Amino acid sequence: MGGVDHHRLAASDAGVDPHVGDRGAGCAEEDQVSTAWLVPECTPGRADVPLPDSTVPIPASTVHGSPGHITAARTYRRSMTAGMIAVAVAPAVTPPPPSSAATPAPATTTTISVTQPAAVLLLAVLHFIPGTDDPAGIVAALASVLGRAASW
């Protein structure tokens, strides 16, 4: 268990890194999309995936969850063919109740430009949600917010 200092976090507030984000046609290029990637040093295939230039050490305080996450990352290395794990660093995934979401918080509209195509990326996230916590319900709630965002 090397701890989080053995890993690097690459984050971009300005846009998706072209090496990372543009794996398919029509990916966002200049929208206000925040991404963060946790790249285990031991991940096979990492050499195939150019790292963003903005890689910085991960302060331990910014990594959510226990060291077991890192253990799992190594255990699941076969799964990491893309050479990376997306980690959720957003402070919350719980959307506001519909009755209070008619007007988004200013922090939301200054971070996310819904006048541009927007997406919710739940990358390697939902398998941490047990069935008892209704992962499908979480997806539905987020999709609902995204749908309402079209009218913001």
Added chain:
Amino acid sequence: MVISHLTADLAPGQVNAGVAAYSTWVPAGVTARSHTQVSALFGALPLVPPGVVPVTEWRPPIAGHSRQPADIYAGLARTPGARM
């Protein structure tokens, strides 16, 4: 709405061992889900082709990248009111 999700469909022995190892560290654990279960997470949202597939098969391979085994499913669906 984009989802990628661990599955034991393709390598049940290895993945289930990994799930067990992980769950010894983290009380909440991790849940590998089947193709049917991952697909169900999208609910009624319309999936974009090719649907829920191993992440390395989502969209044709990029030049220079060969397909590799993956125990992660990936899918993309449009949300109501989504801009094209």
